[in-house]
Amino acid sequence: MNLSKYSTQELNELKRDIDKELKSRRKEDAKKAQKELKSVAEKYGFNLNDLVGGQATRATKGKAPAQFRHPDDPSKTWSGRGRKPVWIKEWEAAGRSLDELRV
Secondary structure, three states: OOOOOOOHHHHHHHHHHHHHHHHHHHHHHHHHHHHHHHHHHHHOOOOHHHHHOOOOOHHHHOOOOOOEEOOOOOOOEEOOOOOOOHHHHHHHHOOOOHHHHEO
């Protein structure tokens, strides 16, 4: 396929259409794969959830609950994971304890 005859706008539209189609096909393929997996599980006397249901992925775990909350601005929270937010660093630099912020 010779793409050099298309304008930039036409190529962008074509790319958008291709991305949309690929997304649609990916969903269809996932449904098809799930159906096949279910069939194989049932063949051996299992429920599909028995085989894969207990494995939580990062996406399904969700956001960690807040462990620390700013005393003056309750919208500022920190789960205690990852890098410390600036307000936590400032709090500690002032000689205050993290325990004072614990939820």
